[in-house]
Amino acid sequence: MRKIRMTYRMLYETFLDIWRSGWSNLVVISILTSVLSIFGLVLQVSFGLNLIGEKLNDQLEFSVYLADSVDVKNFAVNLGKQPYIKRVEVIDKDVAWSEFRKNFVVGEDFQNPLPNTVHVQVARSDYLQSTIMFVRKMSGVIDINYAPGVLGFINKLKALLQIVGTIITVLLASVTIVITANTIQLVIHTRQSEIEVLRLMGVEDWYIKGPLVLQGIFYAFLAATLAIIPLYALQTFLWETAQNLIGNVLPTGLSGNYSSNIYRIYYILLIFGIVVSGTGCFWSTKKYLKI
Amino acid sequence: MIHLINVTKTYSELKALDDVSFEIQPKEMVFIVGPSGAGKSTVMRLLYREERPTSGQVFVSNVDVSRLSHSQTPILRRRMGIVFQDFKLLPNKTAFENIAYPLFAIGMDQNEINKRVHGALKVVSLTNKANDFPKNLSGGEQQRVGIARAIVQGPSLLLADEPTGNLDPITSMEIFQLLDRINQRGTTVLVATHNQQVVDQMKKRVISLSNGKVASDEKIGTYTTQV
Numbered sequence: 001m002r003k004i005r006m007t008y009r010m011l012y013e014t015f016l017d018i019w020r021s022g023w024s025n026l027v028v029i030s031i032l033t034s035v036l037s038i039f040g041l042v043l044q045v046s047f048g049l050n051l052i053g054e055k056l057n058d059q060l061e062f063s064v065y066l067a068d069s070v071d072v073k074n075f076a077v078n079l080g081k082q083p084y085i086k087r088v089e090v091i092d093k094d095v096a097w098s099e100f101r102k103n104f105v106v107g108e109d110f111q112n113p114l115p116n117t118v119h120v121q122v123a124r125s126d127y128l129q130s131t132i133m134f135v136r137k138m139s140g141v142i143d144i145n146y147a148p149g150v151l152g153f154i155n156k157l158k159a160l161l162q163i164v165g166t167i168i169t170v171l172l173a174s175v176t177i178v179i180t181a182n183t184i185q186l187v188i189h190t191r192q193s194e195i196e197v198l199r200l201m202g203v204e205d206w207y208i209k210g211p212l213v214l215q216g217i218f219y220a221f222l223a224a225t226l227a228i229i230p231l232y233a234l235q236t237f238l239w240e241t242a243q244n245l246i247g248n249v250l251p252t253g254l255s256g257n258y259s260s261n262i263y264r265i266y267y268i269l270l271i272f273g274i275v276v277s278g279t280g281c282f283w284s285t286k287k288y289l290k291i
Numbered sequence: 292m293i294h295l296i297n298v299t300k301t302y303s304e305l306k307a308l309d310d311v312s313f314e315i316q317p318k319e320m321v322f323i324v325g326p327s328g329a330g331k332s333t334v335m336r337l338l339y340r341e342e343r344p345t346s347g348q349v350f351v352s353n354v355d356v357s358r359l360s361h362s363q364t365p366i367l368r369r370r371m372g373i374v375f376q377d378f379k380l381l382p383n384k385t386a387f388e389n390i391a392y393p394l395f396a397i398g399m400d401q402n403e404i405n406k407r408v409h410g411a412l413k414v415v416s417l418t419n420k421a422n423d424f425p426k427n428l429s430g431g432e433q434q435r436v437g438i439a440r441a442i443v444q445g446p447s448l449l450l451a452d453e454p455t456g457n458l459d460p461i462t463s464m465e466i467f468q469l470l471d472r473i474n475q476r477g478t479t480v481l482v483a484t485h486n487q488q489v490v491d492q493m494k495k496r497v498i499s500l501s502n503g504k505v506a507s508d509e510k511i512g513t514y515t516t517q518v
Contacts, residue, residue: 006398193379199368200373200379202366202367203365204397205362
């Protein structure tokens with residue numbers, strides 16, 4: 001019961017501290033919201049690109065043409081054992097030739113020119129290039145056919161976005177840490193007499209430090225919630241626009257994944273915000289709070 | 292109740308206390324006197340573990356406080372009351388709230404807080420000023436609020452560090468009489484002061500410090516004969 005009362009009273013002290021911080025709150029929350037919005041945007045686009053990449057299954061496939069001397073079934077079995085390969089399908093040259101002849105008129109004496117073929121699908125787009133390089137080195141491989149266009153572009157865009165986004169996020173996060181630390185320092189300075197009275201009267205450390213830490217968590221919670229609103233609006237707008245313009249060619253199942261992504265982004269922003277403002281609080285209490 | 296054994300406290304090159312030893316029994320009222328820099332406040336700070344001795348041992352209720360960990364210190368401080376020269380009242384809280392604040396922060400039930408604060412206000416004769424802010428109280432009244440806050444947790448030991456340093460002689464006398472009344476209720480009271488007139492009139496035990504050493508320790512002493 002005592003712990004519950006103390007927790008309630010600590011929340012009350014937190015509210016008072018936030019109230020006392022006045023305009024400093026606005027500065028910290030605005031900057032933290034900007035940081036989280038940029039970070040969230042990077043996450044959102046990155047997740048979106050991943051999703052599109054994963055949905056473009058045919059882009060994750062390539063065909064391997066084999067020499068007649070190769071035992072195609074063994075080749076397929078060996079390839080299928082690789083952990084990053086999702087599916088292997090053997091197209092026997094005779095079956096392919098027979099199918100071909102059903103659709104096209106070919107003379108009886110015409111020799112089968114087709115090679116044995118293995119269709120390979122990798123589990124993720126990141127594995128495609130390395131798998132192709134690996135397979136190319138296997139003996140008996142005549143040629144490999146794949147369409148790197150869209151997927152390569154997506155991967156390059158994602159890499160660029162992640163680098164630029166990370167640099168901006170790190171810079172802004174550093175600024176936020178400094179500003180949060182200054183705000184908490186201000187609170188410590190304002191509460192100096194109270195803190196001294198509390199510690200000399202035998203109040204435990206956690207009750208004294210608690211409101212300062214909770215203030216940091218409050219900033220993170222509010223900033224993450226504010227940051228997710230424009231991100232959600234942007235996602236909804238882009239999705240609806242895409243539906244209207246190219247709805248008929250969009251891969252199926254994208255909608256559900258998009259909705260779950262926004263929750264994932266919110267949780268990540270919340271944790272990231274707590275880490276950033278928590279670092280600021282920790283730094284400030286360590287430096288300025290003498291208990 | 293209090294036992295200092297060969298306590299030395301050094302700040303950089305300065306020796307604030309030099310091999311100080313004395314013992315104070317439960318329910319005693321003792322004055323520590325001496326000129327500025329004699330080491331009076333250092334003794335007080337060692338007792339409420341704001342400082343640790345450079346060497347020697349400091350016992351309060353048979354506990355060596357110099358060995359207490361940081362997390363155990365609040366428990367020690369809740370068993371003692373501390374009165375300060377500058378009162379340390381919070382200006383944005385009323386007399387009642389100032390006294391209640393430490394109880395509030397240790398999670399005491401509100402009814403119990405009300406009961407204890409009214410009791411403490413009664414002891415210091417300030418029941419009619421419960422809702423006044425410090426700025427509306429005289430210096431003596433502010434110190435009485437400080438004393439009420441110090442005794443509200445029912446400590447067995449009351450430490451007062453220059454409690455009348457900012458007060459006029461008449462008010463100082465009132466404060467010392469109040470401390471005497473608290474002592475008569477069974478609380479051990481240790482007062483660090485250089486208020487000569489009051490110490491002479493109180494006829495209590497006086498420990499005199501000079502240059503960080505115990506110069507004298509008399510059962511019924513006076514400031515004048517000690518320093």
